[in-house]
Amino acid sequence: MGLTGSPEPDAVLGRRRDLADQLGFDLERALMTVQEHGANVVTFHRDRPEGGQCVLSTDGLATDVPGQAIMTYHADCFPLLFVDSGRGVVAGAHAGWRGTLAGVTGSTVGALGKAYGTRPDELRVLIGPGICVRCYPVGEDIGAQFAARFGDEDRYLQRGDGQVRLDLEAAIRLQLEQAGVPADQTSSCGSCTREDARWFSHRGGRPGRFLSVIVAPGR
Numbered sequence: 001m002g003l004t005g006s007p008e009p010d011a012v013l014g015r016r017r018d019l020a021d022q023l024g025f026d027l028e029r030a031l032m033t034v035q036e037h038g039a040n041v042v043t044f045h046r047d048r049p050e051g052g053q054c055v056l057s058t059d060g061l062a063t064d065v066p067g068q069a070i071m072t073y074h075a076d077c078f079p080l081l082f083v084d085s086g087r088g089v090v091a092g093a094h095a096g097w098r099g100t101l102a103g104v105t106g107s108t109v110g111a112l113g114k115a116y117g118t119r120p121d122e123l124r125v126l127i128g129p130g131i132c133v134r135c136y137p138v139g140e141d142i143g144a145q146f147a148a149r150f151g152d153e154d155r156y157l158q159r160g161d162g163q164v165r166l167d168l169e170a171a172i173r174l175q176l177e178q179a180g181v182p183a184d185q186t187s188s189c190g191s192c193t194r195e196d197a198r199w200f201s202h203r204g205g206r207p208g209r210f211l212s213v214i215v216a217p218g219r
């Protein structure tokens with residue numbers, strides 16, 4: 001589903017159109033990210049709707065425009081999907097280690113509060129497929145940066161065989177809790193992109209990107 005580096009861009013666009021038709025959203029009005037592994041979040045609003053655009057330098061998007069879709073692209077980095085059903089607000093974010101360390105999870109929760117008045121305890125969050133802790137050795141320096149910023153390192157760092165492994169999903173869950181989202185309102189699909197060959201995986205040597213989409217309710 002990713003265009004960057006694709007040898008067949010027309011085929012990619014055709015697959016996106018097929019997906020939009022199957023799910024029933026308007027691809028022309030969809031919002032997409034040009035992701036940079038950061039913590040920037042951009043919000044869109046029904047009283048001044050805009051659509052059909054790629055937003056530069058952002059890893060989180062939110063909208064309350066009825067029927068508007070948000071699309072993010074992934075290959076080991078986690079898709080995060082947020083819903084405030086009471087206000088008809090949805091958000092999508094892209095969270096690898098850099099974005100998670102930069103705080104994209106918490107900044108999305110914060111942006112929803114600022115833009116729409118969403119309280120963290122009104123959110124439901126789905127963590128999509130991403131790389132699991134077994135498959136994700138990282139440098140000691142990266143582990144140390146997480147510990148310094150978020151604390152509670154036993155929840156997301158595993159040490160053994162002279163290696164540090166990062167449990168990115170656990171770090172994301174911790175950050176959601178720190179942002180005030182109740183733990184029982186977060187769920188995950190529990191699928192590892194490196195081990196499960198259905199997914200594209202940077203570390204697994206399956207180049208390409210899968211797409212995550214969330215659509216604001218209504219038309």
Ligand SMILES: [Zn+2]
Nearest residue numbers: 132135192195
């Ligand atoms: Zn794995």
